[in-house]
Structure formats: structure tokens, C-alpha cells
Amino acid sequence: MILRRGYPQGYFDGPRYDRGRRNLAGGSLFLKASEGTNRQGKSECHYNLAEIDANYISTIFTIIISIFVYNLFLMNQFGGSWTEAKMEIIVSYARAYLTIMNKQAWAKTLYFDGFAGSGLISSDDSEEIKKGTALRILDIILPRPFDTYYFVELDEDYKRSLEAHINTNYFGRNAHVVKGDCNTKLVEMAKYLKKNTNFRSLAFVDPYGMSVNWNSIEALKGLGIDLWILVPTGLGINRLLKKNGDIRPSWIKKLEQFLGMSLEEILEHFYKEHTTNTLFGEETIVEKERNAVLKCGELYRSRLSGVFTYVSDSFIMRNKHHSIMYHFMMATNNARALKIANDVIKPKYKS
DSSP, X not given: OOOBSSOGGGTTOOOOOOXXXXXXXXXXXXXXXXXXXXXXXXXXXXXXXXXXXXXXXXXXXXXHHHHHHHXXXXXXXXXXXXXXXXXXXXXXXXXXXXXXXXXXXXXXXXXXXXXXXXXXXXXXXXXXXXXXXXXXXXXXXXXXXXXXXXXXXXXXXXXXXXXXXXHHHOTTOOEEEEOSOHHXXXXXXXXXXXXXXXXXXXXXXXXSSSOSOHHHHHTTTTSSEEEEEEEOIIIIIHHHSOTTSOOOXXXXXXXXXXXXXXXXXXXXXXXXXXXXXXXXXXXEEEEEOTTHHHHHHHHHHHHHTTTSSEEOOOEEEEXXXXXXXXXXXXXXXXXXXXXXXXXXXXXXXXX
16 A cells, blocks of 8 residues: 555655665775784784774764664654553544544544654563554554554654555555644644545544644644644643743744644733832732643643533643643544543543
């Protein structure tokens, strides 16, 4: 099967590695040889370790690093048990989603992944290589697979890797892997769903940092879509909210784009002011709310409720120090979907 690289029927519309040359400037990569004769007059070759060419060492080091990178580029790297939990949640929900949609003969199903990755992942604390979310979704065949799969990946190497896995192991699936920005593809998907009203979509958005803009989420309003999104509350939003409210201009822009709010609204939500008497009179002190990370999750959930009818509870992901990193939640316009999402999240995953 050759994956379509364009848009299917009106749809949303490796690096090259050269083999290292072993014989560089003649001789071995490691040892520099000199030729002479022994006492019997026979020619012999002497290797002087002290004369090792630094260029040779540099070359072999580069080759080793290249091989290491070559092996790593085929997989995404993640850390923490919450990564596995996140994948279990979306796959469990997908199975329940397809069970319901299997009874809707009129409906076509679309799976959208905005950050699909390479197809494989490895943990920071383990050498074990596992299937990523994209391949696990493709593994679902009962009660039925999705009618269409649309995988978006900005990294060309990851895109090619995922294509290779699908071509090899999922022959016959209506799967499309495209290189592009998730924001653009979300808007294009919204247009497609408005035009093709018999389609229902399950979307999974697992972004790199705060790369999903709010106007892309707003474009999904009123559509037949269940959106699972990973919100970087601790690793993203909270880190940009400085304790004294003195936020860099570039960070302000990112916060405004991600939350769809003005700076004044953001400051009002996360900071409080109070006055104190000093030697030179009253002074206004600006302080960040102590529970700012939790408020980040609550705020994004509230923002989603302005676009979708229902928003699920959050699966709160914490690191080994119990600090909050992400909030994982689902937004939908279907009451039954909300119940399923909450059932999947709790009691096992709800924090």
C-alpha cells in the first residue's frame, strides 16, 4: 500500500544517511602505520599509538554518534508511567467510541492525530521500545476499525518512519500521513467536517509544549468531534507565569495565543494585588496565586466549555516528585461520550 501524501478525495484541503568511508587518507581509522625493515631485512609495519591521527578519532566518534542518532530518530522518547497511562486512556476510549459508532450505519469515522510521531516510543528509564498511540489505534479492528485515519507530523523523519510502519503492517487501511502543522490541519479538518456532515471524528492532540493556538480549537465549535487534548499546565503555562507578574513580551504572546485571552484577563486570573505600608508610603505588591498549576487546568477546561457542550474530568499527570506536569481532558458535544470519557479516566487515573 502506498500512503496518499495529498488529501483524499477533497480531504482537508530520513534524512539520507551516507555510509562513513572506512579508508580515510589511507590506513586504519585508528592506528597510523609506518613501514621499515627488521634485522633480517624483511619489511614490516609498525603501529605507533602515540601517532594516532586526531582526525581519525574525530571521524570515528562522528560515525558512532551518527549511528546513535540514526537509531533514535526512529522512535519518540518519553518518560514516566503517565505516558503509558495516557495511551491506555485514548485507546480504551477509542474502543468504546467504535463500539457505539458501529451501530450508526450512516456515520463515517475519522481518527485525527495532530502530533502522530514516528510510531514507536521508548522510555527515558528503559531500553524497551513500544508502539506509540498511532499504531495502537491502528491495531483496533474489533468491533471495527476507523473508516479513515489522518496522521499529522511536522518532523519529516518521524513522518517517514510512521509511513513505513503503516505500509508494512497495516496494508489496506485508509490511512494518510502528512507533514504539516497541527494548527493548520485542525482548521482544515473543521472545514471538512462542516462539508461532510456524515463524518464523526475522534481527535487526539498531544502537542509539543504550547504549540496549539486557541483559534485552532475554536474552529471546532459545533462539530461532531470528540477532542482529547494534553494541556501542558505545569511544564508550559505555569512556567511562563512569573511570580511577580513581570512576564517577557514573547511569553505574553504565547500565553495569549494558547489561552485565547488578553494579558489583562490572564493577570486577573492568576495574580492578586495588595498594598503594604513602607518607609516611603504605600506600595502595591503583585503576587502569583499559590495554586496556579491547578488553576491552569481549571481555566483551560473552562475555556473548552465555551467551544464544546461538555468537558470531561482531567487526568492529572505528575512527575516522580509529584509535581503537576499536564492535564489530559476530553471535550465533546455528546453527553454519552462525556460519560464514557469520565469512566475511562476514573477511578484508575483520576488524581
